[in-house]
Amino acid sequence: MKLTRKDILGIQDFSVAEIELVLDTAESFIEVSTREIKKVPTLRGKTVINLFYEASTRTRTSFEIAGKRLSADTINISASTSSMVKGETLIDTAKNLEAMNPDIVVVRHSAAGAPHLLAGLLKQSIINAGDGAHEHPTQALLDMMTIRAKKGRIAGLNVAIIGDISHSRVARSNIYGLTKMGARVSVAGPATMIPRGVETLGVAAYTRIDDAIRGADIVMMLRIQTEREKNNIFPSLREYANHFSLNSRNITLAREDALIMHPGPMNRGVEISPDIADGPRSIILDQVTNGVAVRMALLYLLTGGDE
Amino acid sequence: MKLTRKDILGIQDFSVAEIELVLDTAESFIEVSTREIKKVPTLRGKTVINLFYEASTRTRTSFEIAGKRLSADTINISASTSSMVKGETLIDTAKNLEAMNPDIVVVRHSAAGAPHLLAGLLKQSIINAGDGAHEHPTQALLDMMTIRAKKGRIAGLNVAIIGDISHSRVARSNIYGLTKMGARVSVAGPATMIPRGVETLGVAAYTRIDDAIRGADIVMMLRIQTEREKNNIFPSLREYANHFSLNSRNITLAREDALIMHPGPMNRGVEISPDIADGPRSIILDQVTNGVAVRMALLYLLTGGDE
Amino acid sequence: MKLTRKDILGIQDFSVAEIELVLDTAESFIEVSTREIKKVPTLRGKTVINLFYEASTRTRTSFEIAGKRLSADTINISASTSSMVKGETLIDTAKNLEAMNPDIVVVRHSAAGAPHLLAGLLKQSIINAGDGAHEHPTQALLDMMTIRAKKGRIAGLNVAIIGDISHSRVARSNIYGLTKMGARVSVAGPATMIPRGVETLGVAAYTRIDDAIRGADIVMMLRIQTEREKNNIFPSLREYANHFSLNSRNITLAREDALIMHPGPMNRGVEISPDIADGPRSIILDQVTNGVAVRMALLYLLTGGDE
Numbered sequence: 001m002k003l004t005r006k007d008i009l010g011i012q013d014f015s016v017a018e019i020e021l022v023l024d025t026a027e028s029f030i031e032v033s034t035r036e037i038k039k040v041p042t043l044r045g046k047t048v049i050n051l052f053y054e055a056s057t058r059t060r061t062s063f064e065i066a067g068k069r070l071s072a073d074t075i076n077i078s079a080s081t082s083s084m085v086k087g088e089t090l091i092d093t094a095k096n097l098e099a100m101n102p103d104i105v106v107v108r109h110s111a112a113g114a115p116h117l118l119a120g121l122l123k124q125s126i127i128n129a130g131d132g133a134h135e136h137p138t139q140a141l142l143d144m145m146t147i148r149a150k151k152g153r154i155a156g157l158n159v160a161i162i163g164d165i166s167h168s169r170v171a172r173s174n175i176y177g178l179t180k181m182g183a184r185v186s187v188a189g190p191a192t193m194i195p196r197g198v199e200t201l202g203v204a205a206y207t208r209i210d211d212a213i214r215g216a217d218i219v220m221m222l223r224i225q226t227e228r229e230k231n232n233i234f235p236s237l238r239e240y241a242n243h244f245s246l247n248s249r250n251i252t253l254a255r256e257d258a259l260i261m262h263p264g265p266m267n268r269g270v271e272i273s274p275d276i277a278d279g280p281r282s283i284i285l286d287q288v289t290n291g292v293a294v295r296m297a298l299l300y301l302l303t304g305g306d307e
Numbered sequence: 308m309k310l311t312r313k314d315i316l317g318i319q320d321f322s323v324a325e326i327e328l329v330l331d332t333a334e335s336f337i338e339v340s341t342r343e344i345k346k347v348p349t350l351r352g353k354t355v356i357n358l359f360y361e362a363s364t365r366t367r368t369s370f371e372i373a374g375k376r377l378s379a380d381t382i383n384i385s386a387s388t389s390s391m392v393k394g395e396t397l398i399d400t401a402k403n404l405e406a407m408n409p410d411i412v413v414v415r416h417s418a419a420g421a422p423h424l425l426a427g428l429l430k431q432s433i434i435n436a437g438d439g440a441h442e443h444p445t446q447a448l449l450d451m452m453t454i455r456a457k458k459g460r461i462a463g464l465n466v467a468i469i470g471d472i473s474h475s476r477v478a479r480s481n482i483y484g485l486t487k488m489g490a491r492v493s494v495a496g497p498a499t500m501i502p503r504g505v506e507t508l509g510v511a512a513y514t515r516i517d518d519a520i521r522g523a524d525i526v527m528m529l530r531i532q533t534e535r536e537k538n539n540i541f542p543s544l545r546e547y548a549n550h551f552s553l554n555s556r557n558i559t560l561a562r563e564d565a566l567i568m569h570p571g572p573m574n575r576g577v578e579i580s581p582d583i584a585d586g587p588r589s590i591i592l593d594q595v596t597n598g599v600a601v602r603m604a605l606l607y608l609l610t611g612g613d614e
Numbered sequence: 615m616k617l618t619r620k621d622i623l624g625i626q627d628f629s630v631a632e633i634e635l636v637l638d639t640a641e642s643f644i645e646v647s648t649r650e651i652k653k654v655p656t657l658r659g660k661t662v663i664n665l666f667y668e669a670s671t672r673t674r675t676s677f678e679i680a681g682k683r684l685s686a687d688t689i690n691i692s693a694s695t696s697s698m699v700k701g702e703t704l705i706d707t708a709k710n711l712e713a714m715n716p717d718i719v720v721v722r723h724s725a726a727g728a729p730h731l732l733a734g735l736l737k738q739s740i741i742n743a744g745d746g747a748h749e750h751p752t753q754a755l756l757d758m759m760t761i762r763a764k765k766g767r768i769a770g771l772n773v774a775i776i777g778d779i780s781h782s783r784v785a786r787s788n789i790y791g792l793t794k795m796g797a798r799v800s801v802a803g804p805a806t807m808i809p810r811g812v813e814t815l816g817v818a819a820y821t822r823i824d825d826a827i828r829g830a831d832i833v834m835m836l837r838i839q840t841e842r843e844k845n846n847i848f849p850s851l852r853e854y855a856n857h858f859s860l861n862s863r864n865i866t867l868a869r870e871d872a873l874i875m876h877p878g879p880m881n882r883g884v885e886i887s888p889d890i891a892d893g894p895r896s897i898i899l900d901q902v903t904n905g906v907a908v909r910m911a912l913l914y915l916l917t918g919g920d921e
Binding site (some may be wrong): 353396474 | 641647649672675678679682719766900902
């Protein structure tokens with residue numbers, strides 16, 4: 001099978017077969033990063049542009065390493081050093097990049113829909129590396145890959161996602177993907193952070209963390225955006241931590257073999273206590289390792305891999 | 308024929324034969340960027356440093372892609388992360404880079420003459436990627452390449468350049484190049500933006516856009532530096548747009564087959580109306596594509612290509 | 615012989631044999647940077663991450679060029695564009711990078727001990743590219759390489775180090791290395807800039823520059839951190855220059871064949887007069903050239919070179 005779509009914009013429109021193709025392909029790339037010589041010539045002579053309008057270490061680095069291990073030429077553009085300073089529109093920037101004949105443009109933008117706009121305009125493949133509070137499909141794919149690798153399956157698992165569900169592109173993409181793959185998803189957070197009508201996505205919503213993690217196979221904690229504190233979305237970080245932190249007490253409500261995930265970067269002591277983050281059930285760093293493999297898989301599939 | 312000069316500092320001292328050599332070589336590189344595998348081993352083991360003291364997406368990215376498609380090692384240095392923070396002089400920075408044995412240093416600097424200073428001090432080749440309001444030779448070369456490719460020739464064409472002629476390195480380099488190549492060049496802009504004595508460069512100068520574009524084969528719009536507005540160089544952007552924007556009305560004064568150029572980034576609605584920028588006569592994105600080819604040609608020629 | 619250590623953290627715990635191994639290996643790499651094709655396949659498929667929490671041109675560029683000339687994949691991460699913006703801890707950043715399977719992480723950090731912390735946590739090799747006022751081992755190695763190449767030996771030489779000894783990681787690493795290698799080291803600076811008990815490191819300390827450089831074979835000037843002036847560590851830059859600048863007068867106190875070094879970036883007219891910096895005795899740019907070779911040697915040795 002091969003991926004027939006031009007772009008990776010979100011999990012909402014991914015089929016189960018496509019998700020499985022990406023996960024299977026990514027598993028075959030895991031081995032490359034453990035070799036003595038971590039490089040294959042697959043994308044030699046291809047150009048991958050990482051166009052980041054928001055700061056990021058792990059996602060940009062993950063894509064850059066993925067590209068380089070496939071022998072692609074990788075070009076980083078960050079907003080702070082870009083034409084954005086001169087007021088050029090996103091569309092003009094993208095059309096200009098298109099004219100330089102890249103093969104893939106990876107884009108992160110604070111505006112939901114920015115990658116979709118580019119996908120409609122550019123002949124090249126676009127990968128959404130996070131658009132506003134909308135989607136972060138490569139994160140959901142690496143999360144599903146990690147769950148499947150650790151649990152042997154996704155279908156039938158109970159997955160709890162805890163935090164600011166409303167503003168999290170990680171939550172949204174995972175809800176789309178996990179429910180498609182047959183998991184039962186529960187979400188929990190302060191009432192102000194649960195989107196209205198989230199149940200229509202097929203998830204159970206709670207305002208108490210205990211209700212969501214009871215019986216969970218997977219507990220996925222979201223990063224709380226501490227900069228929102230001053231906007232009074234919640235009273236204080238301390239109060240948030242008191243009610244929604246994953247810790248050694250409430251983790252006992254989950255299944256004994258429950259695994260802990262976090263997309264990073266973590267606020268230790270806020271949404272997750274350090275002993276849980278570093279404990280034996282944490283698979284947070286497996287997520288990072290799998291992230292490189294998922295991105296290698298996508299770069300490979302979008303440039304005609306398996307043809 | 309081969310390029311015998313060490314540096315690319317400006318078009319003012321280029322001969323017609325040299326311009327034609329660069330354009331011919333660039334045309335032969337166009338094809339590389341359209342291949343399945345967009346890479347040739349020509350500059351393997353060469354080091355190209357992009358030393359940018361001013362923000363730039365397109366020029367830096369264009370040079371980086373050009374270098375990588377030739378298999379050079381490319382190193383980006385931007386002022387914001389450089390020793391400039393520590394107060395080192397440009398000369399000391401350059402001498403230090405020289406000591407690391409690069410082959411070519413591409414430099415953009417806000418001070419006119421900065422690349423010439425480096426060229427005199429360093430044994431490596433210097434390419435001027437824009438120095439203050441002085442020259443931007445690679446832009447003029449890609450502009451001439453685009454005109455020649457679209458029109459079949461440069462000699463005898465009427466070229467109108469519109470905008471802030473005084474402060475534009477793009478205008479200056481194009482005036483030098485186009486007049487050498489036999490084009491008739493007209494410039495237009497507010498009186499405060501026309502340099503005194505510009506006629507001595509062999510161009511006709513006007514303070515009304517209509518006078519310059521009447522009968523033009525090529526209309527080249529310059530980016531207006533909107534940050535100058537507050538310095539009262541012109542009354543307001545709206546007034547500027549009213550008098551000097553290229554739009555569907557005044558474009559009818561140009562020849563029916565006139566083509567529209569802009570070095571980017573564009574201020575849509577200021578110096579150019581969106582329908583013109585995106586219309587069928589616009590060759591603005593061809594300029595970008597040719598930019599990669601021109602820079603590949605220069606990197607190739609400066610490292611001994613055609614020897 | 616091969617290097618058996620995992621990390622390069624400081625010269626304090628280096629043996630003479632290890633220093634000599636690095637210097638010998640670096641000498642064999644000097645030639646690579648002077649070839650027509652400046653590239654060897656030694657580190658093909660290895661990933662080197664440059665993690666810089668402080669601005670740097672020369673050190674980051676030197677490591678990047680070193681990695682690329684060895685065919686490694688090099689990834690740059692600077693604090694300004696990193697997760698640091700989001701408040702992630704250094705440890706979490708490092709653990710995340712580890713999970714992406716790099717081979718070597720080069721780290722510069724304003725906190726003394728940061729690289730040591732990472733070395734204890736990560737399975738990959740760490741190279742200290744400067745940690746606070748603690749150590750800068752690659753600088754000391756390139757300095758020793760330069761001295762040995764120019765003088766034929768280190769043992770028995772008189773080396774004067776002048777400046778803010780207390781806050782200089784360059785001074786500290788050189789004191790460790792040069793004394794181990796048998797040089798006689800003198801330091802001089804304002805009393806407030808001489809660490810208490812520095813004599814226990816085996817150096818002679820003075821508060822007058824003349825006393826330190828009298829009879830010196832090597833005079834190593836340190837960069838004065840001009841931003842400290844406002845903290846009243848010394849009265850004024852002018853007064854500092856009057857008392858501690860190396861100039862054509864006091865240089866006559868050194869041996870006739872004395873050589874002048876500076877780690878850069880220089881404050882011309884403050885700690886060193888321009889005629890001395892650019893004079894025939896200056897080997898400041900040799901230091902830079904040797905820096906690339908020393909870093910190539912370390913990358914090579916840490917990834918199993920000479921096995």
